[in-house]
Amino acid sequence: MINIFLCDHDPDILKKEIKYIENLCEKMEYEFLVEGFSDTKIALQKMREAQDFCDILITDIEMPELSGLEMAKMLRAEKK
Numbered sequence: 001m002i003n004i005f006l007c008d009h010d011p012d013i014l015k016k017e018i019k020y021i022e023n024l025c026e027k028m029e030y031e032f033l034v035e036g037f038s039d040t041k042i043a044l045q046k047m048r049e050a051q052d053f054c055d056i057l058i059t060d061i062e063m064p065e066l067s068g069l070e071m072a073k074m075l076r077a078e079k080k
Contacts, residue, residue: 002032003050007043007068008060014038017058040066047075 004021008014018036025032037043040063047054057075059068066074 002030002055004032004034004056004058005043005047005054006034006036006058007038007040007063007071008036009038009040009063010060011038013060021058040071044071044074048078 002025004025006014006017006021008017014036018034021034022032025034035046037046040059044066047057057072059071061068
């Protein structure tokens with residue numbers, strides 16, 4: 001199973017991204033789970049709780065509270 005986390009502060013864009021990834025995975029016949037978040041703090045909390053749950057993280061670069069790059073750096077530092 002491929003576990004994918006998407007994070008984008010714009011809910012409309014997030015819905016489109018989720019649908020696109022789901023369609024792509026279905027066409028490629030991958031077993032997958034896609035979770036979307038419009039709030040970086042909630043996404044970080046969920047990822048910390050799940051620990052090894054996320055195989056792929058896709059984020060918006062510019063978000064109000066925490067950029068996608070900052071979020072990815074924080075998660076990577078915590079995994080070391």
